[in-house]
Amino acid sequence: MEPSQEYMYAHVSIDCAIFGFDGNELNILLIEKEGTAAQKLPGSLIYQMEDTDSAAGRVLCELTGIRKMSLRQFRCFSSPDRAMDPDDVAWLEKTYGRPVGRLITIAYLSLCRINRTLSAAARRKAAHWCPVSDLPAMPFDHNRIAEEALCEIRQWTESEPAMLFELLPVKFTMAELRALYEAIYLRRFDIRNFCKKIARIPYIVRLDEKQTDVAHRAAHYYKFDRIAYNQLRQSM
C-alpha cells in the first residue's frame, strides 16, 4: 500500500466552544496556549477508553467545576493540514510529551453563566471570556470552530430553548432576555412584540420581585420553570 493510501491512525481531541453572555454580547471562553502568548479554545486529547462526550464533559468540569454541564457535539474537524503549523506541532509534542502527528478533533458547544467562578485549573490556564466580536487569531482551526459554533447556537436554542437559560442569571429581566436574543440572532426585536411573545410562553414566569437600586422604574424579574418546560415538551 502506498503511503498516501495508509489508513488513518490518529489521535483524537475534543475542543469546546463555551459561550457566556455579558448582558450585551456573546463571549467565548479562551485559555492560554501554555508556554506561549497565544490563546485557544479549551480542549484535550481524549483517552483510549473514553468516548468524546465524556471527554468533553471532563474538560468542561476541569475548567468550570460543573459536573453535568450540557454540551452538544456539532462537528468533526479532520483536515490533514489543521495541525500542520510547525509551532502547533511542536506545542503538541511538548504538551503531550510525545509526537502527536495526525490529529482530528470533535468540536463541542456549551453554555455557561459568565459570572461563574472558574476552577483553579482555569486560573492556571488564564481562562478568560472574550467577546465573539473580538476574537484573536488562534492556533489550529480554532477560529473556524468558534465561527461554526456561533451558527450552531441558533439551531440548538431553536430545538431546545431551555439552553438559553444557562446563559442568564436564575432571575433575569425581560430586557436581559431580549438582549440575549438580540446577541444570538444578531438583530433587534421590537420590545412590545417581544414581551407579548414571552408572555405566551408557559415556562417563563414573572416573579413578584423587582429590581432595586436602579435609577429608573424597576423591572420585574422572571425565572425559567423547568417543570413547566418538561411538561410542555412531553406533550409535543
Next chain:
Amino acid sequence: MEPSQEYMYAHVSIDCAIFGFDGNELNILLIEKEGTAAQKLPGSLIYQMEDTDSAAGRVLCELTGIRKMSLRQFRCFSSPDRAMDPDDVAWLEKTYGRPVGRLITIAYLSLCRINRTLSAAARRKAAHWCPVSDLPAMPFDHNRIAEEALCEIRQWTESEPAMLFELLPVKFTMAELRALYEAIYLRRFDIRNFCKKIARIPYIVRLDEKQTDVAHRAAHYYKFDRIAYNQLRQSM
C-alpha cells in the same frame, strides 16, 4: 501513565446513511458485511491524508458513481464498546488485513434517487434498498446511526429544502412530493392545504406535461428550479 489514561490512538472510519424514497417510504442503502450474511451501512476506514468529508465522498462515489453527491456530517460515534463484538473485531481484521483496535466513526447522511443504477462495486457488495421500517439488526452501532440519521433528515431538509429533490425524479407529481413529506415527517398532510403551500413556493414549478397511461385523471408534473431556489436563498 496507567493504561486507562493512555491517549486515544485510533482508526477513523466514516459510515454513510444513504436514503432513497420508493414513493411510499424512506429506504436506506445497505451492503453485505462481506463474508457474512449480515448487512451494514456502507462505510470505510479513511486514509491518512484524507479528511472525513472527502472520505465520505469517495465511498459514495464508489457505490453510486455520483461524483458530487451532497452529504452532511452529523455525528461522531466513539463509544469504546462500539467495535467490541468479537465477530466485528475479527471481521475488521480480515477486511483491512490488520488488527484495527480502537475505532471511531464519523456518520454522514446522504440522499439518492432510489432507481439510480448503482456501480459494479455496489453490485459486488450486494447493495440494496431496505425500508427504514424494516431494518435488520446490524453490526457495530449501525442501527443507532441509522436512527439518528432519520432524525437528521428533518433538520437538513428544513434548513435546505433543495435536498428533498434529490429523492424525487426530475419530474414529479404533487402526490409524490406529498408522499415524501409524509414519509419524512411521519404524518399526514391535507391535500388542499399542501397544494396551496407548494403553489406559493417559487422554485417548484408546474410543467405543462402530464402523466399518461393512468387509470384516472392525469396529474401535472412539477420540477425543481434550482436557479429560482438560489436566487431566493441569496435574497434571505
Next chain:
DNA sequence: TCAAAAGTGTTCGATATACACCCATGC
C-alpha cells in the same frame, strides 16, 4: 421636573388549519 427605562394594545397581513365539491380519465 427631568431622564431613563418599564410596560402596555391595536391593527394588519401572512400563514396554518379545517373542511367539501367538481373534474378528467380509463375501464
Next chain:
DNA sequence: GCATGGGTGTATATCGAACACTTTTGA
C-alpha cells in the same frame, strides 16, 4: 356510468410585524 385520484376555494384562528404613549423611579 362509475371508480379513481386530481385539483380547487372559503372561513377561521394564530402569529408576527408595525407602531406611540403612559408609568415609575431616582437623581
